[in-house]
Amino acid sequence: MTPRFDAFGLVVSDMAASVAFYRRLGFVFPDGADAHPHAEAELPGGLRLLLDTEESVRAFHPGFVPPAGSRHSLALRCDDPAEVDLVYGELTGAGYHGELKPWDAFWGQRYAVVHDPDGNGVDLFAALPGAAE
Incomplete structure (x- = not known):
């Protein structure tokens, strides 16, 4: 198995x-x-x-203590770079914490990070035009 x-x-x-x-x-x-x-x-x-x-x-698990800080993130692929900007703007406009504003990353993606209500990172990304996926 x-x-x-x-x-x-x-x-x-x-x-x-x-x-x-x-x-x-x-x-x-x-x-x-x-x-x-x-x-x-x-x-x-x-x-x-x-x-x-x-x-x-x-x-x-009676002894459970929530971890301090984020140690992981969810990565969400957007259809295109403009959608990264749009989703980031909608979430931060609704009051969610923007950890990293959208930028054109050296690895060929439009990339941004926003936090969920518990501080977990949610990565938003899309391939830049001409970049290999």
Whole structure:
């Protein structure tokens, strides 16, 4: 038997705020997901994004302490460089923290980073014209 990658999980402090943030990015959560301690959004290719509240995790792991700082990020491919700018502007305009403004990275992508409500990085990127993907 070989384990296979099935889901990416995040522990969140405020389920409603996190569901609202990820819905803005196109993730589809069931109606009412923001009122539950666990929520899932199916992703293309059969993967899932799992959100669990801190309280939910403490129910089975009483010593759980949320990590300080972000140690990972979700990377979202945009259709083109203009979409990177648009999505970044929409999110920061809605009050989310912009960690890195859109820029043309030396590796051939338009690239930006915004934080979700818990400070997790969400990378936005698109290939620059003429750059190999």
